[in-house]
Amino acid sequence: MTAQTAGEIAAQEFARVVEKHRPQIYRFLLSSTRDIDLAETLTQECFLKAHRNWEHFRGESSAMTWLMRIAINLQKDHWRNRRMQFWRQTRTNSVDLDEASEWLPSGERSAEQQLLARERVKQVWKAVEGLSERQRTVFLLRYVEEQDLSEIALATGLSEGTVKAHLSRALGKVRAGLGGER
Amino acid sequence: MTRNLMSSKQQRSASVVDDGVMEQALVEFRQSVHNWSEAAYNRPREVRVAVRRSWRLAVGWALGCVLAAGSLSGGIYEHHRLQVEARMAAEAQAAKERQLQVKEKSKAVDEDLMAAVDSDVSREVPAAMEPLAQLMDGDESK
Numbered sequence: 001m002t003a004q005t006a007g008e009i010a011a012q013e014f015a016r017v018v019e020k021h022r023p024q025i026y027r028f029l030l031s032s033t034r035d036i037d038l039a040e041t042l043t044q045e046c047f048l049k050a051h052r053n054w055e056h057f058r059g060e061s062s063a064m065t066w067l068m069r070i071a072i073n074l075q076k077d078h079w080r081n082r083r084m085q086f087w088r089q090t091r092t093n094s095v096d097l098d099e100a101s102e103w104l105p106s107g108e109r110s111a112e113q114q115l116l117a118r119e120r121v122k123q124v125w126k127a128v129e130g131l132s133e134r135q136r137t138v139f140l141l142r143y144v145e146e147q148d149l150s151e152i153a154l155a156t157g158l159s160e161g162t163v164k165a166h167l168s169r170a171l172g173k174v175r176a177g178l179g180g181e182r
Numbered sequence: 183m184t185r186n187l188m189s190s191k192q193q194r195s196a197s198v199v200d201d202g203v204m205e206q207a208l209v210e211f212r213q214s215v216h217n218w219s220e221a222a223y224n225r226p227r228e229v230r231v232a233v234r235r236s237w238r239l240a241v242g243w244a245l246g247c248v249l250a251a252g253s254l255s256g257g258i259y260e261h262h263r264l265q266v267e268a269r270m271a272a273e274a275q276a277a278k279e280r281q282l283q284v285k286e287k288s289k290a291v292d293e294d295l296m297a298a299v300d301s302d303v304s305r306e307v308p309a310a311m312e313p314l315a316q317l318m319d320g321d322e323s324k
Contacts, residue, residue: 023219030218031219036222100214100218103221104213120211121214124208144212144215144216146212174208
């Protein structure tokens with residue numbers, strides 16, 4: 001196999017990975033930042049970084065876990081850089097909780113049920129906003145991306161025990177937010 | 183099969199969260215994020231950026247043209263003003279010189295006149311000395 005052919009195969013393989021995982025990476029970044037444009041920018045950066053390091057990817061974890069790890073680091077870097085800026089107090093382009101809670105499928109529910117559901121989603125968003133960075137990441141990976149604890153541990157670089165602890169605390173806060181603390 | 187896998191995952195989530203309201207809220211939250219993300223991911227973005235860009239570009243060009251036209255017309259006006267000033271200064275200088283020449287000319291005429299008057303006056307001699315003057319004139323003619 002010539003070097004050119006190997007390069008072409010790798011490029012095709014990477015294109016397939018992008019096509020398959022881009023929506024999920026975008027979704028994770030959107031739920032983390034609540035900023036449509038920022039999520040788009042970070043997604044592009046994530047795949048650019050992945051493309052640069054594609055030949056070093058050994059397949060020890062799944063491509064999705066590898067990409068998610070890059071995405072988590074990128075959003076972490078982003079928040080860290082924002083903290084360094086003196087205008088950090090100014091609001092970002094994040095959409096407000098009302099707008100973020102509007103995306104429920106109407107289904108066969110009554111208007112009242114839809115209103116209640118929207119209110120619940122808004123309360124979850126509010127609780128998520130109050131979580132620490134790690135708690136939020138773990139919570140979103142578990143309950144939005146539906147990843148296993150082992151996958152979350154690989155993506156975040158934490159042990160499974162630590163992931164469980166963060167998840168438990170995050171759930172406690174969300175429960176409190178929903179008014180279900182006992 | 184995917185649906186089965188999803189439902190088993192959801193069941194696992196539910197086993198962690200035993201509260202019914204909590205479970206329902208988490209499911210709704212997930213659906214909401216998925217729907218929002220799908221809508222945002224498929225939105226037509228390039229058009230909005232292009233419109234904003236072209237609008238800015240047009241304003242930039244318009245301002246640039248106004249500035250260029252302003253500086254060009256300013257330059258032309260300044261050049262014209264300097265030319266008019268130079269012409270007026272030259273005309274003033276010429277008039278001054280003409281005036282000076284007229285003055286000098288009239289001064290020369292006055293001097294000639296004075297000289298003629300002087301010679302006429304000097305030629306007038308008392309009657310007693312008339313024969314002597316005629317004698318001098320006769321000597322001069324010789």
